[in-house]
Amino acid sequence: MKAASSNEMDIDANVSLHPLDVLCTVLLCSDSFLQQEILSKMFMCQFALPLLLPALDAHKYTLMLWAMRDIVKKWRPHSLAESRGFREESLVLTAMPTISFVRLGSCSFSKSKLLNELLSSAQQHHDFFIHQDMDFENVPQEITDGLVEISWYFNVGRDNLDLFTRPVRITNKHRDVESHRLQRFNLLTEVSSAMAIVAKSMSERKYVLLSDIATFEPGSM
Template sequence: MTFSFSLTVLITFLSKLGLETFYPNKLTLRSLLEINKNSINEEAASSVQKIPWCFLRKLFKLNAECRGCTQVSNSEDNEESSDPLELDLYTADESADNEVNPLDLVTALFLCADSFLQQEMALKMTMCQFSVPLLMPHVNNSQSTLMLWALRDIVKEWCPHLSESRDFVENHIVQAKIPLYSFVRLQNCGLSKSQMLNQVLILGQQNHNIFIHREMKGGAIERHISNGLAEVYWYLPRGREHPDVFPDPIAFANLRGNISESLAQFTFLFQVSTATFVFLDKIEKEEHEILTSLQDVKSKLFLVVNRKDGSSKEDMESVKKTVK
């Protein structure tokens, strides 16, 4: 089964955010400024339709808190209600309509933005040290858009430890020869690969998250359109005098959703990656067939097994069978 969200699901979600008239690729920098000219100082979203603009305003100010724009701020209804039962009913019945997963929000905005706004968004996201879209899922099919145009203006500099000179290298990031390491998961996986990647890459910066994960604000909200999204982040060393995690630049790709639902994206990432890391608890029959059908598996595929106390013998046997 290949993941695809229907056009109905997409339009319903975009309508919820007030973005349906901008799909596909009709949102421009100019329209963004026009829409926000009367609310430029508004820091919180007073309605769900204002969430995208709250996110974009903060992003364009390079405010790393922009990904916290996932839900409506305290509404007048809640403030005016003095009945606890009424408030509980509101929370139970309507709160889901007033919040969005930040991954869905980013996906929606990139699907609605034109190519130039996509470039600006990607540039600002990298400046905030966020991951950016690499593969954008399509509606009703197994294809994805490789976001090279959106990433083409990103210029970075780094200082490899192994370089004979101590000069910094500067290059457009999509043109640089940097190895790609991809991280994917199976359906049953209980590990958060995004959290694990953050812990490795941020080097003790506990308050910064490169990849959105379930423990972040809004990260546990149900996703509707972002499964199949692959994000990328470039780790760039600063030189021998710094406590770099890796001595040379490395690109990290993170596929959202499991590989059975995003087979086309997984296959592409496996083909272009130096190594692919698969997070799992056990391996189902369909997943076994997918993994064992790949070419050059031994040199490129690594299984990251979440061996829990309650793991059954059958779970471990399914892993050993695939490894063999």
């Protein structure tokens, strides 16, 4: 084996890859069974899962529901709080509201970091979503524009601890909604019970876009 030159080693040492770029690349190069195994391990570690992968063809995307089909979750509904019982069901098959978070324009704060605060318990903070304030904040994302991640909030059956009284899906769209609207936004609109638009400021152009969103009909794009 030929030894690498000092210049080659210096170049490799200076190359930085964003974790989401690595994740998307691995999943796009994997077969469906390996995708299923990767997402199962990510869920065990409480990471948000990729729901829609960016594709090399800008007019297509990869929906990852099949890879999530064997993931199950146990939680305690409020109706079973006194008996201390649990329910255990598939993430994909369990009916629950979906709240989607999208960004409109540039923001000085991280939407993903805000979601981590929302989903974390009062006793312990957890980074479900990778955000810009982590150690690799200056590493550019090369292929993950328009990536949509999904996480879940499961109640523990105690009014003083539960943010919601029932399980809720949370989707998080990376990058500006305007720049990737046609490829991703129609699906989010169809599956969401509510949509949160995060914006630093509003302009006439953004008001027009929000007006279009408000009058959107599924299947019209």
